[in-house]
Amino acid sequence: MIKILIVEDDANIAKLVEATVAIGGYEGVVCTNGAEAFEKIEHENFDLILLDVMLPDMSGFEIMQKRTNTDSPVIFITAKQELTDKVRGLRLGAEDYIVKPFEAMELLARIEVILRRVKRTENKYSYGNISVNVEEHTCKCNGEEVYLTPKEFEVLVFFIQHKDVAISRDRLLAAVWGFEYEGETRTIDIHIQQLRKKLNLKEKLVTIPKLGYRLESAKE
Amino acid sequence: MKLWQKIFLYTLILVMLAVSMTSILLLKNSFSFALNQKKQSVYSEHEFLVTSFKSMMVTERLKENAIVLEEKTLKKFMEDTFGKNAEGNGILFCNTKNEQVYSNREIFVPTGLLEAVKETGKSYMQVDGYQLYMASAESMEGKTYYVVTENDISDVMEIHENMLWQIQVISMACAVLIALILLVVVKMLLHPLKKINEGTRSIAQGNYQERIPERGHDEFTELARNMNRMAESVETNVRALEHVAEDRKHFIDNLSHEMKTPLTSILGFSDLLQIQKDITEESRIEYAGIIKSEATRMRTLSGKLMELITVGETNLDWKEEDMQVLFGEIGVSLQVVTAKKGIALSCSSQKGSLWVDRELFKSLLYNLVDNAIKASRTGSRIQVEGRFGEGQFLVEVLDQGVGIPVEEIDKITQAFYMVDKARSRADGGAGLGLALCKEIVSLHQGTMKFESRQGEGTRVLISMKGGRRDA
Numbered sequence: 001m002i003k004i005l006i007v008e009d010d011a012n013i014a015k016l017v018e019a020t021v022a023i024g025g026y027e028g029v030v031c032t033n034g035a036e037a038f039e040k041i042e043h044e045n046f047d048l049i050l051l052d053v054m055l056p057d058m059s060g061f062e063i064m065q066k067r068t069n070t071d072s073p074v075i076f077i078t079a080k081q082e083l084t085d086k087v088r089g090l091r092l093g094a095e096d097y098i099v100k101p102f103e104a105m106e107l108l109a110r111i112e113v114i115l116r117r118v119k120r121t122e123n124k125y126s127y128g129n130i131s132v133n134v135e136e137h138t139c140k141c142n143g144e145e146v147y148l149t150p151k152e153f154e155v156l157v158f159f160i161q162h163k164d165v166a167i168s169r170d171r172l173l174a175a176v177w178g179f180e181y182e183g184e185t186r187t188i189d190i191h192i193q194q195l196r197k198k199l200n201l202k203e204k205l206v207t208i209p210k211l212g213y214r215l216e217s218a219k220e
Numbered sequence: 221m222k223l224w225q226k227i228f229l230y231t232l233i234l235v236m237l238a239v240s241m242t243s244i245l246l247l248k249n250s251f252s253f254a255l256n257q258k259k260q261s262v263y264s265e266h267e268f269l270v271t272s273f274k275s276m277m278v279t280e281r282l283k284e285n286a287i288v289l290e291e292k293t294l295k296k297f298m299e300d301t302f303g304k305n306a307e308g309n310g311i312l313f314c315n316t317k318n319e320q321v322y323s324n325r326e327i328f329v330p331t332g333l334l335e336a337v338k339e340t341g342k343s344y345m346q347v348d349g350y351q352l353y354m355a356s357a358e359s360m361e362g363k364t365y366y367v368v369t370e371n372d373i374s375d376v377m378e379i380h381e382n383m384l385w386q387i388q389v390i391s392m393a394c395a396v397l398i399a400l401i402l403l404v405v406v407k408m409l410l411h412p413l414k415k416i417n418e419g420t421r422s423i424a425q426g427n428y429q430e431r432i433p434e435r436g437h438d439e440f441t442e443l444a445r446n447m448n449r450m451a452e453s454v455e456t457n458v459r460a461l462e463h464v465a466e467d468r469k470h471f472i473d474n475l476s477h478e479m480k481t482p483l484t485s486i487l488g489f490s491d492l493l494q495i496q497k498d499i500t501e502e503s504r505i506e507y508a509g510i511i512k513s514e515a516t517r518m519r520t521l522s523g524k525l526m527e528l529i530t531v532g533e534t535n536l537d538w539k540e541e542d543m544q545v546l547f548g549e550i551g552v553s554l555q556v557v558t559a560k561k562g563i564a565l566s567c568s569s570q571k572g573s574l575w576v577d578r579e580l581f582k583s584l585l586y587n588l589v590d591n592a593i594k595a596s597r598t599g600s601r602i603q604v605e606g607r608f609g610e611g612q613f614l615v616e617v618l619d620q621g622v623g624i625p626v627e628e629i630d631k632i633t634q635a636f637y638m639v640d641k642a643r644s645r646a647d648g649g650a651g652l653g654l655a656l657c658k659e660i661v662s663l664h665q666g667t668m669k670f671e672s673r674q675g676e677g678t679r680v681l682i683s684m685k686g687g688r689r690d691a
Contacts, residue, residue, distance in 0.1 A: 010481050010484075010485070012482075012485040012489075012510045012513075012514060013481065013484050013485055013488070015510070016484070016485055016488035016489055016492070016510075017488075019489075019492055019503075019507075020488065020492065023492075023495075023496065054477060079476060079477045079480035079481065079484075080473075080477075081476075100480045100481070100483070100484040101480060101483045101484040101486075101487040101488065102484065102487075102488070103487070103488075103491055104488060104491045104492055104495060105491075105495065164496065164497040164498060165495050165496060165497070166494065166495040166496075166497065167495070211494070211495075214497060216497070
């Protein structure tokens with residue numbers, strides 16, 4: 001299981017981040033002060049570190065500068081939204097910089113991007129009788145290969161990664177088509193219909209009124 | 221044109237003018253003196269010549285035995301007398317018809333000379349070139365003759381010309397010398413101006429800490445001193461502005477952080493509640509609880525913030541309040557809170573009155589006691605006491621709480637400063653209470669001091685001017 005270190009001094013936000021990464025199927029380890037986090041980073045290996053900048057004893061920037069164990073990728077999560085801080089954070093070697101307040105799905109999407117970049121995500125997913133291989137870009141249903149367009153494939157993977165999570169059209173657009181995509185949300189609906197038809201997911205890939213779609217767990 | 225060029229040029233022109241004028245005047249004086257002397261000698265010579273000729277003529281008349289000498293005889297006599305004297309002074313006789321009777325050499329009588337003599341009958345002198353002509357009317361042998369002598373004055377003229385030339389040379393030399401000296405002097409005198417100029421430019425470019433050297437006691441030093449004074453006040457003001465800007469930025473930074481922290485929780489947990497399908501009842505209650513408590517925190521923050529912002533701007537309601545009554549009221553309302561935490565509170569004041577804004581004064585004491593409560597353990601005491609000193613009213617808030625670390629005391633009145641962030645947040649503090657207190661005290665023209673020992677307690681001492689104690 002992918003292990004993520006959460007360094008955050010505010011207990012509620014730490015809990016929030018932990019719950020959020022749990023949705024993505026990751027294990028979160030919470031640490032509420034800088035010095036302790038530094039020790040952990042130095043001696044343990046994490047797949048990803050979510051680092052707050054403003055910590056009471058040792059700032060996130062400081063930890064970033066001092067750490068010698070640089071295997072784990074770092075995402076800064078901070079209330080500081082000035083460009084200079086962002087630049088500084090990224091210059092220090094962080095993979096990304098997320099400004100508070102953030103949405104749960106945004107955080108998850110960014111985590112996935114980073115994990116994919118450092119190749120720590122799984123390549124194979126299975127959902128009921130559907131199995132997906134990200135590397136080969138293939139999708140099999142009951143052992144038979146089903147042809148999916150690249151976007152349909154990505155949408156499917158995104159839903160499988162976030163089972164039982166209501167995903168808004170905007171979020172899906174941002175995750176699959178990119179944040180700067182200015183298309184119609186209708187595009188999503190068409191892709192969903194295609195997926196439902198091709199993989200017989202009418203029952204599982206449900207529409208949630210006024211919000212978006214959700215892929216229900218396969219067990220039910 | 222630059223100042224030094226102007227000063228240099230004008231001074232040079234004036235000096236040269238003065239020098240030339242003085243020398244020309246002197247030269248003119250000495251020349252006219254020399255010429256006058258010459259004229260005198262010419263005059264006496266002329267007189268002598270004429271007189272001696274006249275007496276010689278008398279002798280000749282006697283010798284000729286004539287009553288009157290004819291013009292011809294006279295001419296011959298003249299030739300005899302002056303004929304050989306061609307090298308010395310020239311002499312010329314002419315009659316009233318302007319006919320030359322005799323001249324010992326060719327003489328060009330200057331025009332106007334004879335006419336002047338004819339008109340007035342007096343003798344006249346005139347300079348023409350290097351010659352001085354003197355003409356006089358003399359009656360000889362019953363007729364009027366005009367005698368003109370031509371005298372060489374080339375010596376005087378030559379000296380004059382010589383001196384004129386010398387003066388020109390000397391003037392030129394003087395001009396060059398004066399120009400050089402002036403150049404050096406002007407440059408030297410205006411050197412401080414250059415320094416001042418450089419300094420001012422540097423200050424204008426933003427080097428407000430730069431100062432102009434102040435040497436000597438002249439106007440430039442004064443100017444430099446005033447410039448420095450100006451730079452100093454500019455520097456002070458700029459620093460003050462920078463400080464204010466920095467403070468404001470710091471405040472905004474803190475504010476945004478303080479607002480974003482609860483907002484993140486509120487948005488995040490509500491997001492989780494919305495997007496998750498299966499959520500346990502336990503989590504749902506927990507998330508809702510967090511959302512509620514964070515929202516409460518934001519409400520406290522915005523309330524305190526409004527109080528802090530409006531405290532200096534609203535019209536204060538100044539009244540002379542009875543301190544004993546006011547402290548009694550405050551004590552009663554605070555008792556409710558302290559009793560809940562099991563803390564003993566005493567709140568009293570000496571009898572007397574003070575000009576205060578009632579609501580602000582209450583807010584001040586509430587905030588201080590609120591801090592004391594947060595620092596105190598169950599079973600400890602909080603003491604609030606008001607008393608009148610010399611021309612001032614003193615408020616003392618004493619607790620037996622955790623105290624404040626020495627190095628933090630200076631910072632605790634800063635907005636958003638919290639000694640223990642985690643605990644303060646847990647108590648619902650926004651870090652604005654003491655900033656508000658400081659503002660209220662300063663509106664009452666008072667001072668606030670903190671004395672604290674960690675683990676033993678804190679003493680807040682406020683002193684406000686005025687107050688009247690009732691016996």
